[in-house]
Amino acid sequence: MDSVSFLSVVKDYKAVFIDSYGVLKNHKGLIEGVQNSIDFIRKEEIALRVLTNDASRSQEQQAREFEKLGLRGIQEEEIITSGMLARQFLELKVKTGKVAYLGTKNSADYIIQNGMKQLPVSDVDLEELDEITAFAFLDDEGFDWRNDINKAVNFLRRKNLPVIVANSDKYYPTSKNDVAIAIGGLSRLIESILNQKFIRFGKPDSQMFMYAFEDLNRFGHYEKSDVLMVGDTLHTDILGGNKFGLKTLLVLSGNTRPNNVNLKISSTGIIPDFVSDSILY
């Protein structure tokens, strides 16, 4: 596919959904020049939402992080994380009791709220499971992998309860060449041991797009055809956007590289409507 100008495409839409990592920022910090693109979007009065599978931090923390990196003008309310969907699930379907979790205290603080109590797996007493009402995979940090992953397996062999995964990504980049296994990857290991499927939140699932789309419509009237989804990953951003019925634009500033974009599109069968080098031009 030929690469086109992001700015010339986005100006035809009333709203844009943007992935964070690989589009706005990367392992080195802000991608240079994105401030101009955000300013352009504001000037054109295009509504903006940032859709991220990073469940480790709250909307507010992610907004502050953008500011710290030097990107101005992303509002807390414009950021939608897969962790918010996990929180919504707990509020609708679990409501009370203790939620055992693997992750950081910080991730638990914003996802497990409103009458539910947090219980890190390390503090679970395997002989006293009565009050525990759900299990949540939140983040790949904040616990001892060997002890707590094995303990989670044995916990889940003993008690049948709702199990959710707040970030369905298998891994995330930590530098130009390196990655780290994400909590979504660890949750798949445990699914395979137990021969079960947990409830996963985040792109490419339609629910993430629905949440953003409904939120958008609280501030105006938007059809799906009014919205452009922008991301760097075929399997999450583009697949999810396509399935939800949005136009999709793949950028080559992150996961998908200019030298193999055509091979990846043809081998996966996931086809964006547009391809741009980045959101800079």
Next chain:
Amino acid sequence: MDSVSFLSVVKDYKAVFIDSYGVLKNHKGLIEGVQNSIDFIRKEEIALRVLTNDASRSQEQQAREFEKLGLRGIQEEEIITSGMLARQFLELKVKTGKVAYLGTKNSADYIIQNGMKQLPVSDVDLEELDEITAFAFLDDEGFDWRNDINKAVNFLRRKNLPVIVANSDKYYPTSKNDVAIAIGGLSRLIESILNQKFIRFGKPDSQMFMYAFEDLNRFGHYEKSDVLMVGDTLHTDILGGNKFGLKTLLVLSGNTRPNNVNLKISSTGIIPDFVSDSILY
């Protein structure tokens, strides 16, 4: 889990989503006594939607089928099929050109419309693929399995385009003991040959529930907590309903049987909020 009365549960909700096969009807026809339950739902002024992964027939055809079986009062507009989501995708993302398909002429008639032309795989000329803009798996009947499945494989090896599956079920019951492979099962075979993933519509995907929920809200104000999802299959009805944030009720009149319901719930980890023998009481 203890079995409870469906009627005593449903009366606490403003709306109910009901699966068709295994709840309202089965291979022998209408499940005896469901007319009373539908009448009860009407009398209590509970809104109703029927959610079905049967993509072979249109809303209108499915409504007429209920009438023919002797069930009165299900309106065409209350029926939501996975085929309607497939049609919506084609209208939003494909729009023009020829859509090659595996299925019956009838399934193509209601899914491939509005400026798109239908092209059964048997009529595809593998040397002339330019005008074809999408591929659709619609139904397991209406074509020669050996010739047309192999032809579909070779078509998809040559041309990279959106591929959709209008019914994601692997198989469907044809009698008390027997099943037939559904188009969702055949599509998985072709995915495995090509090493690709197609876009699938139908429960348990959130999009089906979202479609029904949005449709409901065109006629009143409903929160997710106002809706009860009722179905006979853990992996589609209950998993999908749970994930979307609805309360779920499993009936034992179809796929899931009284003698192994507890084993199935604990081995899959998919937990309904309620279990009832059927919707009769």
Next chain:
Amino acid sequence: MDSVSFLSVVKDYKAVFIDSYGVLKNHKGLIEGVQNSIDFIRKEEIALRVLTNDASRSQEQQAREFEKLGLRGIQEEEIITSGMLARQFLELKVKTGKVAYLGTKNSADYIIQNGMKQLPVSDVDLEELDEITAFAFLDDEGFDWRNDINKAVNFLRRKNLPVIVANSDKYYPTSKNDVAIAIGGLSRLIESILNQKFIRFGKPDSQMFMYAFEDLNRFGHYEKSDVLMVGDTLHTDILGGNKFGLKTLLVLSGNTRPNNVNLKISSTGIIPDFVSDSILY
């Protein structure tokens, strides 16, 4: 990897195992020039076995086929098919009764022998399963796909017995661009419907290599380090040969093409010891 001369490599070995399709022949017939290479192998007194996942025809039929194509000097006894392993399994583990099968009469004739009776799925009476002692997937031809695949599913839902797959390949080439789904691919569809795993024969499984290696040692003394495995497919020939402990040589005259061989090796992690354009030089 740099391409090397097959002839200069093979002369250092006491025996060579050669895949048939993609190395000796292709969809157009014999690969031009292979007679010279076979003559070279004979002149150097290197022992030869042909290892093929083609279970549709017997050793004798495959030998005659080589002759008909114009390749002289391949003995019937030098050909080892995955069907022979299936036959061996039936003789060791089943022994008596009727073996229901999907495939051609010809494939049944050489695989189901010695006191066992053949029963094509189309002739199975689903109410009379007592005498049936095994089920065999033999070939993708010789039956009505829709009727007989669905019938096989319902048969296997009713009776628990040994199920074998005589050719584990997913598909096979039918022309330069086209493929056809093999019985190994169809068997996977049925595994997925039943949620079971059948017993599969053929490369890359060690059993195929063991059979050839033991056969070789009936005529002399060979260590694993004396044998070179030659094939065109990473996932069957090279993976299987590597795991069995043989040196492996990938040819680029079949499935794996010169333009993407390095990409395929690095993305699969299956690494041949040598790469040659073909066996011609």
Next chain:
Amino acid sequence: MDSVSFLSVVKDYKAVFIDSYGVLKNHKGLIEGVQNSIDFIRKEEIALRVLTNDASRSQEQQAREFEKLGLRGIQEEEIITSGMLARQFLELKVKTGKVAYLGTKNSADYIIQNGMKQLPVSDVDLEELDEITAFAFLDDEGFDWRNDINKAVNFLRRKNLPVIVANSDKYYPTSKNDVAIAIGGLSRLIESILNQKFIRFGKPDSQMFMYAFEDLNRFGHYEKSDVLMVGDTLHTDILGGNKFGLKTLLVLSGNTRPNNVNLKISSTGIIPDFVSDSILY
């Protein structure tokens, strides 16, 4: 299936292959009474091999462990571990250089020998990979899971080399109710991150049975029909024994329990020739 007497079955065979964990010992130590059965096997002059997927310890260490538990008469040479197959692979296919590994020093000591150097992943310098010739998953202990699993992922993203798994089990029992994830389970997580398949050793793979069978034949003449395979796990012991062409006997003293043996046999389609409560009678 009806349960039969192990002793009355085994006496009809010239050799017996016995799984270790769940048949001879369990988390509490030796299974009481197995000494009598081993003595019976000796008295009847039935050849014996112990086949175990425990790659953490050498033949010698496993023999001493049996002695320490109080079981007399199991010779070092009669024990066959999946680690021995891994060692054989390294000797045949790798031969020189450094082998990076995840596992204990002890497991490396007996698997990585003869001219190859051991290199724990924690000591790998990701900028200096030239001398490393293979990667081995040996044991789930002996390393920091979070650091070293992530480091292994990034190592394998940078360098394409043979990767082996010395124990293909997903998990192993640690008490009556509890399990721990085995190195085979961890290796699958990394396969899923990299989208590759590693080379796995151990039951149910035919290679394990072939190794034992060949070893047996160094001391006499045995046909496959002379050997009985005994184990507690359908997916490893029974599946592997069946496929290799041996008669198989499932014991109910380990993984498979009397209350669900029939359900497990019918749902997996893995059918032993005999079922016994244990090897005691």
